[in-house]
Amino acid sequence: MRVMAQMGMVMNLDKCIGCHTCSVTCKQAWTNRSGVEYVWFNNVETRPGQGYPRTYEDQEKWRGGWQLGRNGRLSLRTGSRLKRLLTIFSSPVQPSINDYYEPWTYDYETLTNAPVQEHTPVARPRSLLTNKPMNIKWSANWDDNLGGAPELTQADPVLQKISAEIKEKFEQTYMFYLPRICEHCINPSCAASCPSGAIYKREEDGIVLVDQDRCRGWRQCVTGCPYKKVYFNHRTGKAEKCTFCFPRVEVGIPTVCSETCVGRLRYIGIILYDADRVLEAASTPNDQDLYMAQRSIILDPHDPEVVRAAERAGISRDWIDSAQRSPIYSLITKFEVALPLHPEYRTMPMVWYIPPLSPVVDALTETGHDGEDAGNIFGAIESLRIPIEYLAELFAAGDTSLVTGVLKKLGAMRAYMRDLNLGRPADESIATAVGMTGQDIQDMHRLLAIAKYDERYVIPAIHAEQGPEREEFDTGCSLDYEDGPGMGGWGPFGETSGGSTPIAVENFHMLSARQTTDTLSAPPTKAQRVNLLNWDGKGAPEGLFPSRGNDDARHGPDGGGDGPGSPSVTEPKP
Amino acid sequence: MNALDIVLWVIVPYISLAIFVVGHYWRYKYDKFGWTTRSSQLYESRLLRWGSPLFHFGILFVLIGHVMGLGIPKSWTEAVGLSETAYHAMAIGVGAIAGFGTLVGLGILLYRRRTTGPVFSATTKNDKFMYLVLTMTILFGLSNTVLGVVGHGGVDYRDTVSPWFRSIFYFNPQPELMAAAGPGFQLHALSALLLFAIWPFTRLVHVFSAPLGYFTRPYIVYRSRDRQLGNRATPRGWDRVGGPRR
Numbered sequence: 001m002r003v004m005a006q007m008g009m010v011m012n013l014d015k016c017i018g019c020h021t022c023s024v025t026c027k028q029a030w031t032n033r034s035g036v037e038y039v040w041f042n043n044v045e046t047r048p049g050q051g052y053p054r055t056y057e058d059q060e061k062w063r064g065g066w067q068l069g070r071n072g073r074l075s076l077r078t079g080s081r082l083k084r085l086l087t088i089f090s091s092p093v094q095p096s097i098n099d100y101y102e103p104w105t106y107d108y109e110t111l112t113n114a115p116v117q118e119h120t121p122v123a124r125p126r127s128l129l130t131n132k133p134m135n136i137k138w139s140a141n142w143d144d145n146l147g148g149a150p151e152l153t154q155a156d157p158v159l160q161k162i163s164a165e166i167k168e169k170f171e172q173t174y175m176f177y178l179p180r181i182c183e184h185c186i187n188p189s190c191a192a193s194c195p196s197g198a199i200y201k202r203e204e205d206g207i208v209l210v211d212q213d214r215c216r217g218w219r220q221c222v223t224g225c226p227y228k229k230v231y232f233n234h235r236t237g238k239a240e241k242c243t244f245c246f247p248r249v250e251v252g253i254p255t256v257c258s259e260t261c262v263g264r265l266r267y268i269g270i271i272l273y274d275a276d277r278v279l280e281a282a283s284t285p286n287d288q289d290l291y292m293a294q295r296s297i298i299l300d301p302h303d304p305e306v307v308r309a310a311e312r313a314g315i316s317r318d319w320i321d322s323a324q325r326s327p328i329y330s331l332i333t334k335f336e337v338a339l340p341l342h343p344e345y346r347t348m349p350m351v352w353y354i355p356p357l358s359p360v361v362d363a364l365t366e367t368g369h370d371g372e373d374a375g376n377i378f379g380a381i382e383s384l385r386i387p388i389e390y391l392a393e394l395f396a397a398g399d400t401s402l403v404t405g406v407l408k409k410l411g412a413m414r415a416y417m418r419d420l421n422l423g424r425p426a427d428e429s430i431a432t433a434v435g436m437t438g439q440d441i442q443d444m445h446r447l448l449a450i451a452k453y454d455e456r457y458v459i460p461a462i463h464a465e466q467g468p469e470r471e472e473f474d475t476g477c478s479l480d481y482e483d484g485p486g487m488g489g490w491g492p493f494g495e496t497s498g499g500s501t502p503i504a505v506e507n508f509h510m511l512s513a514r515q516t517t518d519t520l521s522a523p524p525t526k527a528q529r530v531n532l533l534n535w536d537g538k539g540a541p542e543g544l545f546p547s548r549g550n551d552d553a554r555h556g557p558d559g560g561g562d563g564p565g566s567p568s569v570t571e572p573k574p
Numbered sequence: 575m576n577a578l579d580i581v582l583w584v585i586v587p588y589i590s591l592a593i594f595v596v597g598h599y600w601r602y603k604y605d606k607f608g609w610t611t612r613s614s615q616l617y618e619s620r621l622l623r624w625g626s627p628l629f630h631f632g633i634l635f636v637l638i639g640h641v642m643g644l645g646i647p648k649s650w651t652e653a654v655g656l657s658e659t660a661y662h663a664m665a666i667g668v669g670a671i672a673g674f675g676t677l678v679g680l681g682i683l684l685y686r687r688r689t690t691g692p693v694f695s696a697t698t699k700n701d702k703f704m705y706l707v708l709t710m711t712i713l714f715g716l717s718n719t720v721l722g723v724v725g726h727g728g729v730d731y732r733d734t735v736s737p738w739f740r741s742i743f744y745f746n747p748q749p750e751l752m753a754a755a756g757p758g759f760q761l762h763a764l765s766a767l768l769l770f771a772i773w774p775f776t777r778l779v780h781v782f783s784a785p786l787g788y789f790t791r792p793y794i795v796y797r798s799r800d801r802q803l804g805n806r807a808t809p810r811g812w813d814r815v816g817g818p819r820r
Contacts, residue, residue: 081788081789082789084788085785085788085789087627088785089626089627089629089630090615090619090622090623090626090627091615091619092623094615094616094619096615096616096618096619097616097617097692127691127692129617129691129692129695130691130692130694131695132691191793191794191795192793194795195785195788196783196785196788197787197788197795199795200795200796200797201794201795201796201797202796202797202798202799203797203798203799204798204799211797212607213606213607214606216609216610216611216780216785217610217612217613217780218611218613218785219613219615219616232616234614234616234617234692235696236607237610237611237613238607238610462799
């Protein structure tokens with residue numbers, strides 16, 4: 001048994017309202033740069049829908065993830081290592097920019113500098129790739145809220161698999177939201193397809209990162225990832241991906257997408273797993289057994305033997321402690337309501353989902369039944385508006401009984417808790433019907449409904465004795481901040497060259513500048529300047545113009561000195 | 575042999591090769607982040623699918639041809655019984671196929687680069703200059719091959735260019751050999767020397783990251799965060815207790 005810790009996330013889809021706050025804050029934090037305009041480390045898809053990039057789940061087409069060979073051995077769907085290297089000059093199945101979308105901006109300047117005319121000037125869209133006017137035909141969220149249905153949604157690969165049709169009648173349509181980030185897989189196929197070995201999994205927390213100094217832009221990872229969550233920065237020629245906000249997680253605070261989630265639907269925690277059994281679990285012959293296989297490598301952090309093995313593996317006591325309190329461990333293993341996204345890709349994804357139940361209650365209530373009555377819910381789950389088959393294709397490789405089991409638990413929780421809320425005696429038979437106890441249901445209800453910040457995010461900080469690392473990961477020389485002696489701006493070979501600016505160093509200098517100035521936006525000599533509102537217009541008092549270099553000696557080192565000008569013309573210090 | 579010959583066939587080659595070697599070392603030390611293929615496949619892949627493999631496989635064969643032609647002395651091939659005519663038939667045959675493959679590939683790639691909007695706007699001045707020198711070198715080289723097929727009355731490069739090239743590495747340069755090689759080979763050599771001199775400063779550096787290590791490494795790479803404290807190497811005198819001695 002080789003114990004490793006893995007950071008993971010669970011999202012409760014019942015709570016997602018599709019507001020895209022996670023996507024926007026993530027974009028602002030990580031991909032608001034040139035070269036990754038089209039990149040959304042976090043995106044929220046409307047399902048059924050084509051997703052982003054379009055139809056990425058069709059692995060017959062995109063060839064992401066792993067597959068079992070005829071000999072039962074696990075291999076990448078793109079073929080052998082030799083085959084990948086032979087096709088490296090032109091990757092056969094890499095998505096093009098049109099499969100994502102062509103990023104654009106608007107000609108905003110026209111709005112202010114257009115000549116006087118009869119019609120209001122219009123800001124026309126301009127491509128951010130060519131800077132030419134363009135027609136917007138697609139975006140990361142073109143089919144948001146079933147926009148363009150039924151034509152667009154019929155191309156959803158999951159829908160095609162279950163051969164269901166979106167009903168054309170408005171009353172019969174269904175949809176739900178699926179927020180997606182990088183899965184930080186236990187068996188990442190992006191890392192396996194990287195020829196340079198630039199994509200790696202961190203030993204400490206399992207976060208999958210791209211070493212920007214080692215990436216050579218072979219773009220095999222883009223094909224290798226079945227979730228299409230590795231992106232190609234077309235300006236720097238390097239792969240980029242979701243970082244699980246490692247600078248935040250390292251100091252114990254949640255990712256930006258979780259922090260800003262309006263519905264509070266995300267849970268972050270760590271699990272302990274047995275690294276020796278990953279390959280065996282990922283090679284499980286039957287797709288539908290992969291869920292249980294992945295569950296089986298997750299270790300019980302309360303088991304003394306596991307704790308001892310974890311300590312031997314160098315996992316510190318507070319990490320083990322966090323693993324014991326981990327909300328994702330509870331949701332995955334204890335309550336068994338969270339399911340992995342597309343386990344059949346065999347990458348052992350570590351962002352799990354609680355499938356949506358909501359419409360069933362409303363639907364039942366509308367038909368005049370008691371929507372929260374346990375018997376009614378259990379009976380109705382299979383005739384849900386969202387077909388169970390659809391959810392099963394997403395979360396259970398098509399195993400509908402698994403999804404039904406989870407939805408029954410969620411329904412049971414509603415029915416059981418309603419009795420308690422109404423002051424009625426608890427009906428334990430509801431709990432036993434789904435294989436739980438009343439206490440389990442109450443615990444699950446607490447975690448799903450009222451858990452506060454520190455219960456939803458149990459993130460152990462990395463260690464104090466690892467001191468300076470808390471700030472950031474290996475990002476280069478500390479003198480490489482902007483205008484620093486290391487380098488400023490781009491390197492000599494254009495924008496794609498030179499080192500990257502360390503986040504913490506830049507922030508450190510900004511912070512120290514702000515802390516040592518007198519006001520929020522003042523140069524050091526501001527106190528000596530003439531306030532023009534008080535200036536009577538006669539002559540040129542001292543301080544009207546910035547001093548030349550040799551004047552500084554006169555004013556003394558602190559910049560105040562003998563007091564330039566009279567108090568009436570000097571702005572007082574705040 | 576005059577002063578110009580010494581400049582062109584002794585001084586320029588050494589300068590060029592020195593820039594090539596030191597430049598790569600410096601670029602790797604200084605600019606690992608900029609060391610990439612700068613692929614433009616995201617923008618366009620229909621033309622790339624044909625052009626890029628044609629060019630790259632073509633130029634790999636051209637490289638093998640050059641290693642053989644420049645590196646293996648004439649006496650060796652004759653010692654194993656390969657006649658002059660047979661050698662040239664083989665060299666020119668394979669060379670012409672590989673060369674034309676390279677040229678057609680390059681033509682497709684340049685056409686694509688010029689006509690595909692996003693690809694063209696991602697092309698830097700550095701790229702344009704590099705393409706110019708590269709195309710020139712390939713054209714001169716290929717025309718030598720073609721002239722070799724058509725005329726074959728000129729000079730044998732294995733008596734002139736190859737010994738001169740090897741003499742550079744013996745540090746016993748023989749410029750008089752190259753001076754006698756004729757303008758076709760001279761132009762090809764000069765533009766190649768220019769190409770070597772700009773090589774470390776262009777996207778051509780990606781040649782040296784051919785990912786051969788991929789065959790031997792395990793699929794999943796694990797890396798620890800705490801091999802190094804902070805974001806730069808530990809300075810001397812600040813090693814951790816029990817750390818490795820340096």
